Each structure stands twice: as C-alpha cells, then as structure tokens.
Amino acid sequence: MRVAIVGAGCTKLGEHWMKSLRDLSTEAGALALKDAGIDGKKIQSLYIGNMSAGRFIGQEHLGALAVDQAGLNPIPATRCESACASGALAFRKAYLSILSGEYDIVMAGGAEKMTDIKGSGAIATLMGAGDQEWESSVGLTFVGLYAIMAKAYMEKYKLTRKELSLVPVKNHKHGLNNPYAQFNYEITTDDVLRSPIIADPLRLLDCSPITDGAAAVVLVSERIAKKFKNPIWILGSGQASDTLALHNRKSLTEIPATKIAARKAYEQAKVKPKDIDIAEVHDCFSIAEILAYEDLGFSERGKGKELLLKKDAMIGGRIPVNTDGGLKMGHPVGATGIKQIVEVVKQLRGEASNQVRNARVGLTHNIGGSGASCLVHILGRE
C-alpha cells in the first residue's frame, strides 16, 4: 500500500510573542486542512513532533493539547520526540500508522515555542538533545558540538572559512521569497566573517535561529488518495540512530545515521542520489549542510563545497538544496521536520515560492542532536 500527502501548511516562523504553542499548532493544522480541502472531523489520528515543551513552556502531553485545541477529541494523539528530528519522526509514525491498516486519514504536525523561556534557558534546553551525563554536564553547547565537527572537517578537507560561509549566503538568498522565513535579507561572506564568534570557527550567521512555529501535513491511504487533487506520494522513509555523545563516534566529519537512513529511503524509493531534484537538509549550523551533501550522496566525501562553488545547490543548479532557505530561515526544533516536508510538497506540486522547474522527486533530511538520530524521506509526484 502507498501513502500520500494531500495537505500541507506552515505558520510564519519567527518570534511569536502573541501566540502560544496551542495557537501555533492549531494554526498550522487549520492551514493543512484547508489546503487538503477537508474538515478536521475527517482526521482519525494525530501525531505531533515536539522536542522540549516541558522545559520551554512547562507543558507536556502535547498530543492531547493539540487535538483538544483543534476540537478533534476523542481521536488518538501521539507526541513523538527525537530532539530536532521530532517532526520527521512524527511524520514517519503517522505514515506507519496508515500502513498498519489502523487509519486512512492522519495528521502529522510539529510545533515548538522557543522564545518564552528566559535568559540562556533555550541554550540549556537544546542541550537536552545531547548527552546530559557526558556533554551538557561539562558545559558543551550545541553550537560547540558542531564547531568541533567544523574544525575537524576544515582541517581534513581544507575547507576555508570563506567557503563555509557560502552555505548561509545561499540560504539567506533562497529565503528572500519565502513568506514563512524568519529573516528576509541577503548576506555576504564578509557579513558572516564580521558576525560574532559563537563557538570557533562558527559565527552568529552560521547558526539557525531560536524560532517559534508549527507545520502540519495530512496523510492518507492510497484508497482515499484518489479523492484528492495532486497527491504527493511517500516513496521512501528511513530512520537510524547513533551514539548520543559526539565523542563516541568513529569520525567527526560524517554523520553515519544520515547515511543509513538515506540508504533505506533510497532503497525503498528505488531511486539514487542523482535522481533527487530538490532537497531540504538539516542546516542547523553551516557545516551541517556540507556534511549532508556528502552523507546523502549528492557529493563525494570531502567535496561538498563544490555544490556551493559551482552553484549546483542553488535554485537553477543541478540539485537545489534548501529552496526555502532551510533551517537558517527558522528552526522551531520540533516543527522543522514537518516544515521541510511542506516545502518539498509545494515544490513537487509546482507551488513553491522559489519554484524549481519540473521537480519530480524531493528529499527531506532531519537530524536529531549532533547526529544521534536521523530521518530521511523521499517524496514524489505521480
């Protein structure tokens, strides 16, 4: 049996001082329902990705919160968490629940309200994605973990600081047309170099922001999909885990969970990296996008920068990556994986803000922590 996406919606990403998590999740759900052209009462089960509302806003029990606020009681609701990959995890679980035969119409969403926590609370909360006993407790931050990877990669593969800056420069450019983007200005490699060091070699403009936001999609079984115009099919879904702590990995210059999740998704979809027309990858920090190029097979190991130097990863290039600007344009951690799906769905339908011509197959890549979990999905139009 196949499963299709028939509705997709995303809130504006940014600092939503006047909206709570329940407001944002309901807004995203309503957008997805409207897009699908169905009433909420048709939804049989709901999956929500959220990383850390317990710490951000003192609220757990997010499945119940989401269905309650949306007036969808008493349908079953499930909160899924895998740090910053919570969104894609909720998507995959919704997909499996349809394959199980239990449901025909399921909503998968993601939401995070990150700006309500005070002071450095967000930084400490985000380290919940790392290893509390072995990383957080000694003072490591998430940008610190990716800085370690960046240092190792730059040394091993002779990546210059200026070349690394091409990632956020591209993504700010892509984000210009994105109506959901948290930022709407271009930057130059000089701007990146002039921005404050956060964890050497990573600077402020290498970092995805603290973001409030939510996104949702409607999934349906093949039997139901015929009733909808323009269904987008889930061709492949892969998920993998790795050591929670970065220091336990054999290499600092690749993320094995990405490679394993991608291999499964490619095998299931019966496609190869060269068949991918567009991709949304997890650029939480600049170096992460270059690692993704290589781990996903878009580039040979150590040569990821060539996709930037040759503009292959730009709109109009061989494999446009992060056509909406990626995580750099907003990273509401638990929602990000769904936001990526929303962008790829729009691209495959021909409705994206930075439309890639004749995109037929798209990929999403969502990472938890420093790579302890990864989900890759491949979507395609008829």
Add this chain to the structure above:
Amino acid sequence: MRVAIVGAGCTKLGEHWMKSLRDLSTEAGALALKDAGIDGKKIQSLYIGNMSAGRFIGQEHLGALAVDQAGLNPIPATRCESACASGALAFRKAYLSILSGEYDIVMAGGAEKMTDIKGSGAIATLMGAGDQEWESSVGLTFVGLYAIMAKAYMEKYKLTRKELSLVPVKNHKHGLNNPYAQFNYEITTDDVLRSPIIADPLRLLDCSPITDGAAAVVLVSERIAKKFKNPIWILGSGQASDTLALHNRKSLTEIPATKIAARKAYEQAKVKPKDIDIAEVHDCFSIAEILAYEDLGFSERGKGKELLLKKDAMIGGRIPVNTDGGLKMGHPVGATGIKQIVEVVKQLRGEASNQVRNARVGLTHNIGGSGASCLVHILGRE
C-alpha cells in the same frame, strides 16, 4: 495479522540514587531480552515511553539514549509521550509498527528518573501533564485535580472517606508479594485517615509515589511468535483523547477517554468486561481506581466501591485489580504503562507473584493527566 508479547521485564521501583535513566532503561531492556531468550541484536526498532526527562534530568532524545546505551545502534528509536500514559503509548506504537509490516521484532519500554530533581520540582514537572495555561499557571497540582474529582464523586455517589481508603489498603496488601514494589507494608483505613492531607479529601496514603524505574517488553509478529514458548497475544488496543483541562469536561465523576479507549479495545478483542480475568488500572490517586472500575465496565456507575466492599477486586475475587499493588507500589510515570503490561503478561503465563488462578484474559488501563489521554490494552494467552 496478530502480534504477541514474548518477553517482559521490570526494574525494582523506588528511589534509585545510584542508577541513572540510562542504567534503568538498559536494565529493563536486558531483563525483557533475557525473558524472551533472544539477543538484543534481533531487535529491529525500539519505542520508549517517557514523560518528562527534559525537566527531571535535563535529557531529551530518549530513543537515541536507550538504543545507544544498549548497544543497539543504528536501529530506529522513537520516544513517545502522553504524560503518565507514555508507556502504553509506546506499547501501542510498537504494536502498530509491527502491523505496518515494517518490523517483526520490536522492543517497547518505558523509563522515568524522578528523584534527581530538587525540592518541589517533581510536583511542578508533573503538572506538565495538565494544562499549563489554564491549570498549572493558577497553582493547581495533580493531586488537586484528582481531589476535585474525589470531592464531586463522594458527594454525588455517597462514597465515604473510609470506603475510599479501601483502595490503597487493597493495593498495599497486593504489593506485599511484589518483588518490584516500592513499599512492602500493609496499611489500614485508619492509617490512611491519619496520614497528612495533601489536597482535601486526598491524603498522603491516597497518592502514588515519586518513583524511579523502567520496564520493557518484546513484541513480535505472528510469523515469529511460533519460535517462542508461551506468547501472550495483543487482543485489543484502544486509545482516546479528551480536553487537557479538567474544567472543560462535562462531568467530574467519569473519564470519557477511558470509556472510549475501552470500547475500542473490547470491540477489537471481541470480549466484554465480564470476560476480563485480571486488570491493571491507573490508580494514581485512590479515587482514580474507583472511576476506572466504572469507566471500564467492571461496575455500574456510582457502585464502584462494591468491588472493594465485596472483595471482588482482591486476589481471589471476581475481578482482581492491580494484582501487583498498582501505581501505589510505584509510579515511574513514563514506565507505568509498560509495568502494567509486564504484570498482566506474568499473570497470563502463570508466573505472577500474586498469581490469579487460570487467568486467561487481562486488561491494562493507563491514563495521561486528569484523563486527557487514555490507552486500554487487552491481552490473552492461547
């Protein structure tokens, strides 16, 4: 296709000052594997229920933590959360993942480390299961919510304080033989009355404790189940949601999510309440067990106390409830739903510490919050 449970294990429940969440979850997993007689490398996917490790110990990303510590990388790992029903939620998602055809052997576990948080932190953290905007923010605690239900019920159905005390008296008695129990002493109704008021009318001995602990089970597809001795089958699984806030419910003296989840589970299992030989129900506070009797159909509305007065809910009675002492003997919130499954599996195999003679069909009932989510499972032996 049918799904069976072929291994089950539970750690000692209590205050584990020398063990961390990763220690406890791994211990439970190892017990379940040993019980199943299989190597961990056979597990294809892992689901873990956890309510609030982000706040209790500063750790999210619990799926990755569990598979990492168990040496099971790179298998997919999923953390499920639905407050105190997180364990049963993880169980149900593991069950659906096998029905989906994706996996044949899956582990479902639950773990919570509640004693590491300082001062009144546990009380505040547990209110993450309630409504942060409308309940926590005005100072309600969880025992306060159940006290409201107890007051309303006692008034409406003329339940006396002494009759309410029969719930913990029974459960302490049942817990005496339970090797995992946090407590191992009997209490009297006078002891309950003499214990401090926590939220009138509920007293200290009406409350389940703050507990560290973990539990795990191994689920397999029907195809694989033949290889194991004594598989216990999942006959029915129901899940339902309700309003997050108690004040939005139409009644304070019943929990609709239990009724809906139970109806689905009974229908799927093709059994009626009278066919249930044993049950593990969610007695987070004394009143909750009496509500469960009625919502699950073991008793008419308003007459739940008769199961206690007539000793029907005791070992040797018509429908022994909480044969291991229930949540009163330990409530590691995210693990509780799995711990209940473990007890029912042991009963159906004839291996329980308070064995009920010839138990063939058992039920588990796991609630999130004040009833905003509920999962009911019905298990049976061949």
